[in-house]
Amino acid sequence: MVKSFTYQAPYVKSATSVSQITDAEGVIVGSAQRYYPSVFHQVIDALIGDSRLIVRFRAFNASGTKVIEAVKKVHMIAKSDYYIKFLDGDLKGVKFHVRQKNLNTINPEYLIKGNDIEGNEICLISKTSMFDWVRFYENELETARWKCVMKEKFKTYLEIEETATLQDPLFYATLGQILYFVGD
Secondary structure: OEEEEEEEOOOOOOOOOEEEEEEOOOOEEEEEEEOOOOHHHHHHHHHHOOOOOOOEEEEEEOOOOEEEEEEEEOOOOOOOEEEEEEOOOOOOOOEEEEEEOOOOOOOOOEEEEEEOOOOOEEEEEEEEOOOOOEEEEEOOEEEEEEEEEHHHOOEEEEEEEOOOOOOOHHHHHHHHHHHHHHOO
16 A cells, blocks of 8 residues: 655745645645755855755654754765754654765665664665656665656655555655755
8 A cells, every 4th residue: 555645845946935745635744844054054055056055954743843854965076965864753863874876967866774763774775767756665676756746836746655664754755855856
């Protein structure tokens, strides 16, 4: 069985508006938001970083508690690193490190590694092809999908298979936004 979610992504990469994530019945399960440490950082990012230099996202559960914090660490020569940390909930304290596997900027492939609460390694790979879903794989099985549709004014779809180790839609929404909406 597949769990389906939708949200309205912002129209521009630099937007700091809150995106409400709803399930198939229209119930709000949480929200995601890009943010900047200050207005100064936002201006610098827009002027010299093409809105991809200072990248931070946070996700909140339905009651407004911050659950996820995600940041991009830019390197001068190498590809950027991304760090995602669960701050609350069942996965509190779990951290993920994300790194691009290939050198392709049009269809990037990412390796997403972390440990669950018991210390077991969780390894996901995200792949995409032009105008198709971003697909998340775990042990070579597709476990989740994310897609932002421009023709529908950036309406974003998220599907999670019941076989996925991580069932949190906020996690996949954050990954989709930070890796593929804003990008490198």
